[in-house]
Amino acid sequence: AAERAAADADAKWAPLLAQEDVAARSQAFGLFFGLPGRCEHAARRIRDNITTPPATLSDVGLNDEGLPENAAPAPETRAAP
DSSP, X not given: OHHHHHHHHHHHHHHHHHOOOHHHHHHHHHXXXXXXXXXXXXXXXXXXXXXXXXXXXXXXXXXXXXXXXXXXXXXXXXXXX
8 A cells, every 4th residue: 555655646746856947846846845834834823813914035134035135146166177
């Protein structure tokens, strides 16, 4: 039964893993793996009657990539000659 379940799961994930668009693949994984945490966070906010909106990245001094707004760009890595 376990082998059959593993094969079934592999078959369901195969199309996503074969996706060549890295951004689409990343988004799908983020939606799947991030959802339980976001649902629990939303449930806690409802239970605790928290009605203020959560802080945005900008509110806490981060840019769209989650880095400090005043951070220097990451250096490019170069192959050794």
